[in-house]
Amino acid sequence: MKNPKSPIGMADIARLAGVSRPTVSRALGDSPLVNQETKDRIKEIAQRHGFIINRSAQNLRRKQTNTVAVIIDFPALPQERISDPFHFELLGNISNALANHGQDILLCSTQSAHSVPLGQLMAHKGVDGIIFIGQSGQKEELAALAEQGAPFVVWGAQSTRIPYCVVGSDNHRGGQLVAERFEKLGRKSALFIGPRGHEEIEMRLNGFTKAWVGNFQELAVQDLSFQTSRDALGLWLGKNKRAPEAIFAGSDTMAMGALAALKEAGISVPDECTVCGYDDSPAAIYHTPALTTVKQDTAEAANLLVDRLMKQIEGEPQTGALLNTEIVVRGT
Amino acid sequence: MKNPKSPIGMADIARLAGVSRPTVSRALGDSPLVNQETKDRIKEIAQRHGFIINRSAQNLRRKQTNTVAVIIDFPALPQERISDPFHFELLGNISNALANHGQDILLCSTQSAHSVPLGQLMAHKGVDGIIFIGQSGQKEELAALAEQGAPFVVWGAQSTRIPYCVVGSDNHRGGQLVAERFEKLGRKSALFIGPRGHEEIEMRLNGFTKAWVGNFQELAVQDLSFQTSRDALGLWLGKNKRAPEAIFAGSDTMAMGALAALKEAGISVPDECTVCGYDDSPAAIYHTPALTTVKQDTAEAANLLVDRLMKQIEGEPQTGALLNTEIVVRGT
């Protein structure tokens, strides 16, 4: 029933060291108020007896938690499976980055997070700050949250005059890189596949069209899933007699959907049609042929996110940041 | 500097309701000691004023945290990228399942978790229980943890006389299903690709060989990565004149690696060689051709894990559980 927990507390250490509890507290906190020898002795004793501080008590007293909430979009239903593996990779890197700062992660799915007003989420969950992943949808709520001075950062689309800190890859530049590559390959016509209303993807498209001079068409789809993309392109290929010479997909998952449709239509890749995705998710490498795609450096992204969040928690307001992006040329 | 947090506490609610603080505490906790009308009134007031309980204080007093640690293998280095998307899916489902039980998730990477002796992890992180994902490596430490009565569950390989609660898919049966399918297709020779020493995979192999009557060879590799599998099979195909008629890979990722090697060798799938993976990870669907694989139901897995963990926390010891597995036939 009751697990034994750690029955050893600060008071015990104090007794063992022959000092008072506050002195132990200060010693472990490396306070300059305590004699160096005393500190060393206390630390040694605490170490030897496997003392572990009670986070609940510490948090209560300090009014902070050393915990950061990460809010991420998990597929609500098993069959949806829409969650992007890219997010997983980012999450892993965030986990590491936060660990380096001595912070714990409180993981929330968007649905459970939204059962509570965003503004109260922090107090409710008892965290010092929040990292949002893939929440481009709710700018107003995030703005309100920023208004009350809550420390948080968002992974998503950059844009001017956003009142909070957004870290994201340079989607505009990414799109541009794709256009440049298509040009270099001498392609004359291009098709873009992606949903409207998804800010990051719109920016990719934007960068692309700004830099692209050839023939252009857009295939607007409902979501970012493999299946949707595959079906949509299949239909499109049926209706249009000529396949485009190049396809730019809004994400790797969609690019793979497109590749499936191309294969079914008997169009050879990359000879007849070259395809470029976005994200450089692991699956891009595993795919046959391996996917040409725009890479977002998740490790650097995680570091930037965490770094800026920490500084915010310490009271320094932070501006957003743009990540370098590069195109990774593989088999498509 | 100081974020305003929620300045409203139980004392305020008490004053507003004209009762004492303890009464508020009991009312919100639905104690039968409080008059129903009083309870309702207090709850309403608390609700209306957006009162949110201070978890730190509550946890301190109750000596529990309503938080479960999930320890998962994140890739330590960005370039490793070995983490299986299957784990991500499982994590998402666990997140949902825990949310249903009002539990929060504390996410730890294995590396940060191992910076502290496993036995103290729970007290250190201040959680009520732990879910391990993909830790088949350290049975002794887990056994020791079980010894001290810590509540935890493990996703991994089932086996008899393990002193703690393991939930896993029926790997043995999974391998058997693959053998049966190969037989049904009339294949005469089979090759297994997978690392030795990985318990779950060994069991898959075990189930397979028990049921398989044809010619059999094993290709032992170093790890579970796409690249390793691809290279190893490539080499193997070079050395052996005849390709096997069927390949069973230890995981989907490895199956995709094998498919890449087969393609390079000009061997047609599934005509000349049929391939079967394991996990039914999302990438299996996205692959071209789509992967035939053994499915593990992550939603059910998550429910079982969480359910058993909760019961342990409440003091009921739990035995392990075996998940149903089924083979999903797709294009390979």
Add this chain to the structure above:
DNA sequence: GCAATCATTGCACACGATTGCAATACACTG
């Protein structure tokens, strides 16, 4: 009508750590 029972509520302390302030001891200055 009096005592016993019950339902409801408040008092006061506990949880385990942090911190402002006072206390002590000692050194140093003039």
Add this chain to the structure above:
DNA sequence: CAGTGTATTGCAATCGTGTGCAATGATTGC
């Protein structure tokens, strides 16, 4: 030697909530 300063430590209050026990008033039984 008195006075001031400095280094080190302990006392006691505090964070916000939960809970054993006593107290209150209402109800019941005889």
